[in-house]
Amino acid sequence: MTNPFSIERLPPEAAFCNRHRELADFERYAADNLKVVLFSPRRYGKTSLLLRVGDTLSRKGFVCAYADFSTVATVRGVASEIMRGLFTALHRRESLLEKGKRYLRSLTTFRPVVKLSETGYKLTVAPDSDLDEMSLFRRTIEELAEFLASHDLRCCFILDEFQEITRLRESAELEGILRSHIQGVPASFFFLGSRRSVLLAMFNEKKRPFFKLARNEELAPLPEAEIITFLRERFKQAGKRIPTALCRRIARLSRGHAYYMQYLAQELFYLSGEEATQEELERALASVLDKERYGFAAVVQGLPLQQLRLLKALAMSPEAKPTGAGFIARAGMAGSTILDALHKLIEQDIVEKDQAGLYRVVDPLFDRWLAGEG
Ligand SMILES: Nc1ncnc2c1ncn2[C@@H]1O[C@H](COP(=O)(O)OP(=O)(O)OP(=O)(O)O)[C@@H](O)[C@H]1O
Ligand SMILES: [Mg+2]
Incomplete structure (x- = not known):
C-alpha cells in the first residue's frame, strides 16, 4: 500500500488539508495586484500553499514567478533569482526560444539558458552585462x-524566504x-518567510x-x-482505517503544524495494520522524535547557556509566567537575565507568546523533546 502522507514540499496536485479561505483570498489579492507578507513558524505550509495559488493563477493566464532566497549569498544572486523566476514563468506561457523571445527585448541584464533534459527542461539565467553588482x-x-508597466500581462511574484536578503551587507540599499x-x-507580490521577527521588522519598522x-x-x-477529516480520508483512500480519537491526538500533538501532522501520520501509516491503534501512534511519535532529535540537538548546541536554561524551564512549565516569582526561583536565574534570554529566544523564533499570552516553545515536538530531556 502506498503511503499517502509526505513531508516534502507539496506539489499543487497533492492532497491538501483545508486552506480554502487562504486560497480564495490570495487569488483575489493577486487579481488586485496587492503586496502581501505571509508569515508563520517554520513548516506550517507557506510554500506549498503559495505554489498552489501560483498554479491556479497560471491556469487562469497569470504569469506567476517563484523565487527562493533561502540560499542567496550575493546581490547578483538576488537579481538572478528574481529573473530566473520570471523567465521560468514567461517560458511556461510562451517559449522564450520562440514567440516569447519578444519579452527579452526589454529584459537585458540576464539571459535565460534553457537546457533540455529527459524530464523536460531546466531554466537557469546568466548575466548579460558587465555592470558591477549593485548597478546590475x-x-x-x-x-x-x-516591463510590468508596458506589457499587458497579469503578473504575480512569490518571493520565498524573502527576509534572507537582510543577511547581505548591501541589504538596506537593495530594499x-x-x-x-x-x-x-501593476503586479502582485507575496513575500514569504519563516524567520518572523526579521521579516516583520522589514515591513513594519518605520525607518x-x-x-x-x-x-x-x-x-x-x-x-x-x-486535520481529522484529512487524516480519515487519506487513510481510507489508501485502504486503512484510523479512529477519530487518534486523528484528534495527532492534531493536538502537532498543534496544527502541517509538517508534523504529515510526519506523524506517515509513521503511523507505516506501523499500522488495517486499523491504526493508540499503541502504534505512541510508537510513531517516538520514531518522529528520534528522527528529529539531531535537528533539535543542533539548535540546543547553538544556544548560550542562559537561553538554554530558560528554554528548558519553559518547556517544563508551560503554564508558568517567566517573570513570576515561582518560575524565577525554579529556573535559578535573575529576573533581568530571564527577560534578556526571553527576548533573544523570541527574536530567533524559538519561543513565542501564544494566544493565551503564555510563552511557549514554537516547535511542538521540540517542546516535548526538551521537556523529556529535562
Ligand atoms: N495544507 C496542507 N495539507 C497537508 N499537508 C501540508 C499542508 N501544508 C503543508 N503541509 C505539509 O507541511 C510540510 C511543510 O510545508 P511547506 O514546506 O510548504 O511549509 P513552509 O511553511 O514553507 O516551511 P518552511 O518554513 O520550512 O519554508 C509539507 O512538506 C507538507 O508535508
Ligand atoms: Mg517554505
Whole structure:
C-alpha cells in the first residue's frame, strides 16, 4: 500500500488539508495586484500553499514567478533569482526560444539558458552585462518595473524566504531599490518567510524602506476538525482505517503544524495494520522524535547557556509566567537575565507568546523533546 502522507514540499496536485479561505483570498489579492507578507513558524505550509495559488493563477493566464532566497549569498544572486523566476514563468506561457523571445527585448541584464533534459527542461539565467553588482541589480529592477508597466500581462511574484536578503551587507540599499520600483507597479507580490521577527521588522519598522508596503497575513495552524477529516480520508483512500480519537491526538500533538501532522501520520501509516491503534501512534511519535532529535540537538548546541536554561524551564512549565516569582526561583536565574534570554529566544523564533499570552516553545515536538530531556 502506498503511503499517502509526505513531508516534502507539496506539489499543487497533492492532497491538501483545508486552506480554502487562504486560497480564495490570495487569488483575489493577486487579481488586485496587492503586496502581501505571509508569515508563520517554520513548516506550517507557506510554500506549498503559495505554489498552489501560483498554479491556479497560471491556469487562469497569470504569469506567476517563484523565487527562493533561502540560499542567496550575493546581490547578483538576488537579481538572478528574481529573473530566473520570471523567465521560468514567461517560458511556461510562451517559449522564450520562440514567440516569447519578444519579452527579452526589454529584459537585458540576464539571459535565460534553457537546457533540455529527459524530464523536460531546466531554466537557469546568466548575466548579460558587465555592470558591477549593485548597478546590475538596480538596472534589473528598473527594467522589471518598466516591463510590468508596458506589457499587458497579469503578473504575480512569490518571493520565498524573502527576509534572507537582510543577511547581505548591501541589504538596506537593495530594499530601497526594490521598494521604489515595486510600489504602484501593476503586479502582485507575496513575500514569504519563516524567520518572523526579521521579516516583520522589514515591513513594519518605520525607518525601513518596506514600511507599510504590504499587508501582513499570518498563516494559522491547521484547524483540528480539518486535520481529522484529512487524516480519515487519506487513510481510507489508501485502504486503512484510523479512529477519530487518534486523528484528534495527532492534531493536538502537532498543534496544527502541517509538517508534523504529515510526519506523524506517515509513521503511523507505516506501523499500522488495517486499523491504526493508540499503541502504534505512541510508537510513531517516538520514531518522529528520534528522527528529529539531531535537528533539535543542533539548535540546543547553538544556544548560550542562559537561553538554554530558560528554554528548558519553559518547556517544563508551560503554564508558568517567566517573570513570576515561582518560575524565577525554579529556573535559578535573575529576573533581568530571564527577560534578556526571553527576548533573544523570541527574536530567533524559538519561543513565542501564544494566544493565551503564555510563552511557549514554537516547535511542538521540540517542546516535548526538551521537556523529556529535562
Ligand atoms: N495544507 C496542507 N495539507 C497537508 N499537508 C501540508 C499542508 N501544508 C503543508 N503541509 C505539509 O507541511 C510540510 C511543510 O510545508 P511547506 O514546506 O510548504 O511549509 P513552509 O511553511 O514553507 O516551511 P518552511 O518554513 O520550512 O519554508 C509539507 O512538506 C507538507 O508535508
Ligand atoms: Mg517554505
